[in-house]
Amino acid sequence: MVEEVVTRKSAALVIGGGIAGIQAALDIADAGYPVYLVEREPSIGGRMAQLDKTFPTLDCSSCILTPKMVDVGRHPNIELMTYSEVVSVTPPGPPSYPPHGGGGAFRVRVRKKPRYVDVNKCTGCGLCAAACRMKGRVVSRFDEGIAKRSAIYVPFPQAVPLKYTVDPTACLYLTRGKCGKTFLCQDACPAGAIDFEQQEEFVDLEVGAVIVATGYDLIDPRTKPEFGYGVYPEVMTGIEFERLSSASGPTMGEITVNGKRPKDVVFIKCVGSRDPHTGVPYCSRVCCMYTAKHAHLVRDKIPDARITVFYMDVRAFGKGYEEFYDRVRHERVIYRRGEPAEIYRKKARDGQQGDKLVVLAEDTLLGKPIEVEADLVVLATAIVPRTDVLEVAAMFSSLGGLECSPDGFFQEAHPKLRPVDTLLDGVFLAGCCQGPKDIPDTVAQAKAAASSALRVLTQCQEAVPA
Amino acid sequence: MALKTEPMVEQLELLGCIQCGKCTGGCPVARKTVLNIRSLIYQMLVEPELDVAAHPELWDCTCCFTCVERCPKDVRPAELIIGLRGQLVESGRIPETIGAALMGTFRQGNPTGMAREDRAAWVDGTEVKAAQEGCELLYFVCCTASYDPRVQPVARALVRAFQAADLDFGTLGTEESCCGNEVRRMGEIGLFEMLVEENSELIRSVGASRLVTTSPHCFNTFKNEYSLDGMEILHYTQLIAELIEQGRLKFSHPPNLPGREAEGKVTVTYHDPCFLGKQNHIFDEPRAILKAIPGVKLVEMDRNRERSLCCEGGGGRMWAEGTNLEERLAFQRVHEAAETGAEVLAVACPFCLLTLEDAVKVQGLESRLQVMDIMELVDLAL
Numbered sequence: 136m137v138e139e140v141v142t143r144k145s146a147a148l149v150i151g152g153g154i155a156g157i158q159a160a161l162d163i164a165d166a167g168y169p170v171y172l173v174e175r176e177p178s179i180g181g182r183m184a185q186l187d188k189t190f191p192t193l194d195c196s197s198c199i200l201t202p203k204m205v206d207v208g209r210h211p212n213i214e215l216m217t218y219s220e221v222v223s224v225t226p227p228g229p230p231s232y233p234p235h236g237g238g239g240a241f242r243v244r245v246r247k248k249p250r251y252v253d254v255n256k257c258t259g260c261g262l263c264a265a266a267c268r269m270k271g272r273v274v275s276r277f278d279e280g281i282a283k284r285s286a287i288y289v290p291f292p293q294a295v296p297l298k299y300t301v302d303p304t305a306c307l308y309l310t311r312g313k314c315g316k317t318f319l320c321q322d323a324c325p326a327g328a329i330d331f332e333q334q335e336e337f338v339d340l341e342v343g344a345v346i347v348a349t350g351y352d353l354i355d356p357r358t359k360p361e362f363g364y365g366v367y368p369e370v371m372t373g374i375e376f377e378r379l380s381s382a383s384g385p386t387m388g389e390i391t392v393n394g395k396r397p398k399d400v401v402f403i404k405c406v407g408s409r410d411p412h413t414g415v416p417y418c419s420r421v422c423c424m425y426t427a428k429h430a431h432l433v434r435d436k437i438p439d440a441r442i443t444v445f446y447m448d449v450r451a452f453g454k455g456y457e458e459f460y461d462r463v464r465h466e467r468v469i470y471r472r473g474e475p476a477e478i479y480r481k482k483a484r485d486g487q488q489g490d491k492l493v494v495l496a497e498d499t500l501l502g503k504p505i506e507v508e509a510d511l512v513v514l515a516t517a518i519v520p521r522t523d524v525l526e527v528a529a530m531f532s533s534l535g536g537l538e539c540s541p542d543g544f545f546q547e548a549h550p551k552l553r554p555v556d557t558l559l560d561g562v563f564l565a566g567c568c569q570g571p572k573d574i575p576d577t578v579a580q581a582k583a584a585a586s587s588a589l590r591v592l593t594q595c596q597e598a599v600p601a
Numbered sequence: 602m603a604l605k606t607e608p609m610v611e612q613l614e615l616l617g618c619i620q621c622g623k624c625t626g627g628c629p630v631a632r633k634t635v636l637n638i639r640s641l642i643y644q645m646l647v648e649p650e651l652d653v654a655a656h657p658e659l660w661d662c663t664c665c666f667t668c669v670e671r672c673p674k675d676v677r678p679a680e681l682i683i684g685l686r687g688q689l690v691e692s693g694r695i696p697e698t699i700g701a702a703l704m705g706t707f708r709q710g711n712p713t714g715m716a717r718e719d720r721a722a723w724v725d726g727t728e729v730k731a732a733q734e735g736c737e738l739l740y741f742v743c744c745t746a747s748y749d750p751r752v753q754p755v756a757r758a759l760v761r762a763f764q765a766a767d768l769d770f771g772t773l774g775t776e777e778s779c780c781g782n783e784v785r786r787m788g789e790i791g792l793f794e795m796l797v798e799e800n801s802e803l804i805r806s807v808g809a810s811r812l813v814t815t816s817p818h819c820f821n822t823f824k825n826e827y828s829l830d831g832m833e834i835l836h837y838t839q840l841i842a843e844l845i846e847q848g849r850l851k852f853s854h855p856p857n858l859p860g861r862e863a864e865g866k867v868t869v870t871y872h873d874p875c876f877l878g879k880q881n882h883i884f885d886e887p888r889a890i891l892k893a894i895p896g897v898k899l900v901e902m903d904r905n906r907e908r909s910l911c912c913e914g915g916g917g918r919m920w921a922e923g924t925n926l927e928e929r930l931a932f933q934r935v936h937e938a939a940e941t942g943a944e945v946l947a948v949a950c951p952f953c954l955l956t957l958e959d960a961v962k963v964q965g966l967e968s969r970l971q972v973m974d975i976m977e978l979v980d981l982a983l
Contacts, residue, residue, distance in 0.1 A: 360907040361627065361671060409619075410673035447621040476627025476671055480903045482940060497622035497631070502640055504631045 144168050145343030145595045147588050148243050150221050150527075153181020154574060155566025155581040156348035157203050162585035164212035168592050171340055172207060173245055174217045178294035179204055181350055182567075185277060185374060187381040187388070189574060190428040191459035197293055197383060204295040218300060219247045222337070224345060224562075225533045240561050240595065241534075243340040249333035251301035251309070252287070256328035259297035263287045266323035268314060273305040275385075279375040282385030287320050287329075292383065301329070343595040344561045344588035347537070347545060348581065349527055351567035354407040354415060354517040361477045362406065362514060368393060369492050370478060370512045373425055380432050390436050390511070397510035400433050401494050402426045402444040403475050407517035409447070415517045417542050420571040422515035423450045427460050429513055430468040442468045443507055445475050445496055453573065471507075473499045478512060518571040520544050527568075534559050544570045555584040561591050603650040604688050610645050613681055617674040618642050624668035624678040629911045633928045634661045638668055638678040645681065653688045660686070660696055661923040664786040664916025665875035670907070679916075686788025686917075695787075702920035703789050706796070710778035711744035712920060721774045723753040727760055732771030732807045738763070738840075739809035740772050741823070744779050745951035746815040751958070752951040756815055758980035759837055765983055766849040770813075776803060780814075782822035782876075787917035797827055804829060813840050817877035817950045818915065824881065836877055838949050841979060842886035845893045855896025856981035858945070858971070868898045869978070870943035872934065872957065873909035874950035887949045890975055894982045900941045910934050912960075914952030931960035939970050946972045 145168070149160045152174030160172045172179070184204075186196035207213055222244040252263075264270065267285035275282045277290040286305040289297060307314035308331060321329045356364035356372055364370045369392050371379070382388035390396065404426055408419040423446070430442050449470070451460040464470060475496040483490050494507045520543035521527070528537040528545070538546035538558055545568050548556035555563050565584040566577045610616060618639075625631045625639040636658040644651055653659070659682055668678040689695050690703070705714025721729075723746065732739050740763070746756040763770050781796035804812065811833040814820040820836040823829065844850035855865060869891055877883045884906045891899045904910050913923075913930040935957055938946040946961070948954050951974075958972040 363908065405621075405673070411675055412673055447619060473622035473626055474673070476623045476625075476667070477908055479908060495626055497625035497637075497639060499620055499622035499625075499639060502637060504625060504628070 145592045146171060146340070147344045147346065147592060148173065148221070148224075148241070148340065148342040149346045149348060151181070151348035151350055151566070151568070152176070152179030152207075152217065153348060153350045153566060154183040154200065154203075155350070155577050156181070156346070157207055158578050158581035159346045159348060159565050159585040159588070160213055161203065161206055161210065162582055163588055163592070164210045166589050168212065168589065170213045171243075171245075171342065172213055172215050173219050173221050174215075175220045176290065177218045177250065177298070177300040178290050178296070179207060179215065179217060180291070180293070180295070182374075183574060184291060184293070185279070185377055187377045187384070188428060188432065190424040191453075191455040193428070193431070195382075201293045204293065208295040215296065216245060216247065216338075217296060218250055219245050221530055222246050223533070224531050227341060241342050241345055243342055243345075245338045245340060247336045247338060249335050250298065251306075251329060251331050251333050252299045253328045253330050254296060254298045256326040257298045258326055259289065259299065260325070261289075261299070262323040262325065263299055263320035263329060266319040268307055268319055269305055273302060278378045278385050279372070281375060281378050299328075344563070344591045346563045346565055346584045346588055347527065347557075347568055348565040348584075349521055349524075349568040351518045351571065352521050354413065354519045356406055356514050356516050358413050359406055362403065362475075362512070363478045364514060367478065367480065367492055369397075369510060370514065372514050372516045373422070373429065374516075376429055376513045380429070380436070388436070390433060392511045395510070396437055397440065398437075399441050399491075399507070399509045400437075400443070400511045400513070401507055401509040402430060402442075402513045402515065403494070404444065404446045404515045405474060406514040407519075410517070413517070415519060417571070418450065419515075419518040420450070421518065421573045424453070424456055424459065424573065426513070426515050427451070427463045427468075431463050431466060434466045434468060444468060444470045445473055445494070446470055447472070447474050453575065471496070471498050471500075471505075473497045478509075481508075518567060521568070524568075531559060531562065534562075537562070542570065544568060555580055555587055563587050602652065602654045602688070602692055602694065604653050604685070606645045606648055606651050609681070609684055613677065613684060615642050615645055615676060615681065618646065618676045619674055621673065623671050623673065627667045627671050629665060629667065629930050630661045630663060630913070630923070633925045633930075634658050634923065636661045638662075638682065641685075642676070642678060642681060651685075653685050654694050656685070658924055659689070660699065660917070660921045661925070662916050663875070663911050663913050663918050665911040666880045667875070667911070670879050683786055683788055687790055688788075690788040696921050698920045698922075699787055699917060702917070703784065703787060703792060706779050706784055707792055711748060712779060712783065713744065713748055715748050717775055720747050720777060721772070723747050723756050724760070725753070725757060727757060729760055730771035732773050732809065733776070734771065736769050736771035736807065736809055737811065738768050738770040739804060739807050739812045740770050741780065741812055741814045741819055742772055742777060743814065743816055743819045745955075747777075749951065749955065751955060752815075755951065755954070755974045755976045758974075758976040759815065761980060762841060762844070762850060762976065762983065766844045771807070773803060773807075780819040780822050782818040782826075783915070783917055783919070785822065785826065786915070801827055801829060804832070811835060813837050815951060817874045817881070818952065821876045821880055836881075836883060836949070838877070838887040838890060838975060839883065841976070842889045845890060850983075852893065852895050852982045854982060856894060856978050858981065866896045866898060867945055868900055868943045869945040869947050870900050870902055870938050870941045871905075871947045871975075872902070872912070872938065872953055873906055874948065874953050875909070875911050875915060877949060878906060878909055887947075887975055890979065891947060894978055896982075897978065900943055902937045902941055904937065910937070912953045912956040914950075914956040919952055919955070929960060931956040932964055935960045935964055935966055935970060939966050944969070944971060945978070946970055947975050947978060948972060949975050
């Protein structure tokens with residue numbers, strides 16, 4: 136008698152829920168294969184969710200991202216594991232091992248961190264956050280420190296999943312063992328979703344392909360102390376400016392510094408980039424264009440602002456990019472060639488109002504040192520590998536480890552001909568974890584990684600007894 | 602005089618320059634003279650020859666090395682200035698005062714040209730052991746502290762602090778010669794190498810494990826340009842901060858400032874010397890000393906640490922006025938200090954002490970601001 140068998144499809148693991156991971160997961164899932172998407176933050180969305188507009192088309196970033204996030208959240212083939220971290224990716228287990236997923240070349244261990252909120256009960260109503268004793272006292276990382284939130288939170292209103300999470304570093308009960316007589320969040324929750332007894336869980340998966348899409352960090356501008364970041368509130372980074380300028384951000388998109396609208400706005404490019412001195416010898420690739428976009432946004436919101444962009448070179452290489460650079464200059468954004476050397480605060484002289492920041496530079500085309508006053512300085516900080524890049528690489532150690540290139544980003548198998556493969560069969564790269572890139576390039580690489588992963592998945596379907 | 606540019610471009614690796622202008626943008630003297638190091642590098646890169654004598658502004662550079670510190674491409678712009686000065690020194694086309702300083706160093710071991718036999722007169726009766734008899738700590742006094750009557754008390758204060766901490770220390774007495782830090786920066790590489798050889802031999806013969814200097818300039822060259830086989834090189838602020846931390850140097854009362862009746866609180870601001878701060882990243886120790894002195898309240902100027910403003914005393918500028926005498930950076934600096942409300946502008950460098958004290962007088966700030974070396978404050982509180 137012939138035993139009846141059915142085939143079970145192998146699953147893919149996508150590590151990281153930014154735009155790269157989202158796009159890769161959607162493509163694989165749409166092709167009919169199961170995907171586990173693991174994201175360490177409480178919500179997917181990544182850096183793109185933080186951005187205001189996107190260059191050069193000026194689409195609102197969250198308006199084009201949110202539909203994709205929602206698709207991920209409700210896709211029948213995607214199992215979304217947020218607030219979770221991959222612990223290890225190892226060779227497959229013994230036959231008796233009962234894996235989730237459909238078999239394949241990798242066994243994956245995932246740690247689900249306790250949210251202290253039952254996601255099956257939480258409706259995302261937000262009454263807990265409104266009641267929290269720490270309300271308005273916890274720095275919001277999503278808002279880059281510009282806004283404060285509660286200890287129980289969703290990072291942003293469009294979060295997927297829209298489930299609250301207790302921040303273990305800020306919650307009074309979790310940090311000090313005590314929070315008043317009763318838990319205000321628990322009292323406020325109509326669904327009874329808050330559960331301080333929750334423990335971390337480990338889940339084992341078996342998958343046929345892995346896509347690493349762990350993203351990037353930005354260099355700490357304090358590594359360039361001459362710019363006074365952290366000393367002067369008027370000096371901020373590009374990503375902070377995104378939150379300041381975003382209509383859904385803490386100021387509803389109003390650009391204010393120290394409660395006032397800036398009149399003199401200075402942008403400084405290549406802060407840390409192209410600078411072997413800071414360990415970032417490469418170009419970060421997106422700063423020229425996002426600085427042009429920032430300058431446009433300032434012009435849009437503060438029509439009479441004096442806007443200066445300091446540059447060493449302008450690299451506007453993508454579709455529609457040079458045209459956007461042209462447009463911004465015509466909007467009375469003055470480009471001055473020279474990398475500023477220092478920022479200091481100049482005492483107001485008689486008849487002047489308030490102490491102003493002064494940016495010291497040489498206008499190299501004039502060949503003379505100049506001083507430009509500023510109420511707001513935006514630093515285009517370098518894209519750098521995530522601080523935990525070596526830990527992520529080490530998750531693959533039993534398979535031989537993931538390689539990093541000399542710049543610290545993950546190494547592709549061949550710089551020209553295998554740009555999304557790694558040297559580990561079945562493990563692929565997408566997005567900025569492989570090197571700095573803009574959104575179009577990130578999406579293109581994610582789609583390529585998904586396609587490469589599907590090529591593997593179609594070959595590792597396994598037969599299981601019906 | 603036409604200099605062939607190519608050899609120096611190779612030697613100083615100027616090809617790495619991307620002409621970003623960060624060097625000139627941050628150069629404190631570029632704002633007051635025609636010195637433009639970025640432009641000089643460009644000329645070196647694109648022209649076959651450079652007429653070095655046509656650039657008297659080369660003597661404006663204070664060798665604060667802000668350009669070196671800030672260059673994103675690890676070009677060392679100030680080294681080009683030193684190299685070009687070297688060409689001028691070789692051809693003898695140098696300001697008279699620079700020539701005198703170099704000649705004095707060659708003949709008497711110090712740039713003022715004062716007699717070598719008077720080099721140890723600063724001790725003023727205090728008993729200081731000859732290091733040649735053997736000691737754990739070698740105190741390298743160097744020229745300004747040995748000869749300048751305004752800086753001699755700093756050296757004596759250091760000796761008293763060493764004695765209070767019961768250190769086994771000695772000096773080289775009249776055998777000590779200029780460390781050569783400024784000599785190298787004036788472009789006289791041959792004389793510098795001679796001084797390195799003489800001093801190194803003498804220092805090694807002492808067998809001390811540590812060497813401490815009065816001046817950040819000497820500290821810089823001993824640490825970065827000599828090779829003294831494993832000997833620990835310290836600026837005095839590092840050593841004094843260490844002694845305070847270990848409890849070996851204790852203060853007994855707030856500093857009794859001269860001209861003040863009662864001891865009490867004193868507000869102090871600190872000026873980072875370029876050779877200590879920017880060039881060697883020693884920012885915390887001087888501040889730690891000041892904070893440890895009873896009654897001292899430390900306030901910061903806006904431009905501090907990596908953004909400190911050069912006093913214009915380095916790179917041979919103690920012996921060459923430069924091309925713009927009117928707008929001295931020290932003038933600007935003492936106003937910045939006075940604006941903090943501090944009564945004392947503390948320094949940790951003999952050149953800063955001299956340039957800033959002079960500026961306080963010229964700017965008529967004497968009633969508001971007093972320039973003192975950190976060691977003078979320490980001494981008044983022991």
